[in-house]
Amino acid sequence: MKQQAAWNLNYAMSISRLLAVRSALFFAAFCIAQSNAAEAELLTTTAVIDKNKAVDNAGNPQAQELTVLTDTISAEEIDRAVLNRLLQEIVNSPDITKSRLGINDQQLQEIFITVSNARGFINDSEMANVRAMCKAWDASILSGEARVSEAMTAYKTREQFTKDFISKYYGIVLFNIESVLDEAARLSFTNYMNDRRSRMANSGATTWGSLVHNISAGLDTIEFHCR
Helix, strand or coil: CHHHHHHHHHHHHHHHHHHHHHHHHHHHHHHHHHHHHHHHHHHHHHHHHHHHHHHHHHHCCCCCCCCCCCCECCHHHHHHHHHHHHHHHHHHCHHHHHHHHCCCHHHHHHHHHHHHHHHHHCCCCHHHHHHHHHHHHHHCCCCHHHHHHHHHHHHHHHHHHHHHHHHHHHHHHHHHHHHCCCHHHHHHHHHHHHHHHHHHHCCCCECCCCCCCCHHHHHHHHHHHHC
16 A cells, blocks of 8 residues: 555656656747747848849949848857757657757757756846947047947946856856766767757857947947937
8 A cells, every 4th residue: 555655656756857847848849939939030020131232233333331130140149049958859849859968858958947947037228228328328528439449348347247147147057067977978968068069169150149240230230228
């Protein structure tokens, strides 16, 4: 009787854990779908802008200042992007991911929870970057391009602070993931990360944030946020 009761208790606990994991997987899948929809909308908008600019340039061939529409992902953001991609792979293809990394169900769940928590914790602090830019703009005694440049520098300085934090934080995330892996799985995971880092760096993936790459783009951003 005691053995039967213990078996029933273990079975109930297993079902409870399974339901919790399924709920977490569903929530992550929803978040990723929302993120992918936003990225698709951004790409569509950028494509329309590029097409309109090409039409305008065809009828007005004189030299113009190059305007950067998007910023490629920085080195500090690559690990976060790769791990978020891994999270998507776990949701969509858990068995393939387990085989690729040489891990078991428990290790897969540990990685999923760790990356999910990190994804929810990190905030890009874009508004803090914008506030730093506008504060510098309002306080500046300069004029013209020099004033714009000063405000852009304030934005980039605050943005870099956030990127450095993201890089250090995801270093801890990677350490936590590797701590639950055996030697063989750790090697597979390291090879996976190195391969995906290289692909991400060359994929043309973009970062979030305001456009402050040249005077024209910086002035547009200032006009939008600070005036």
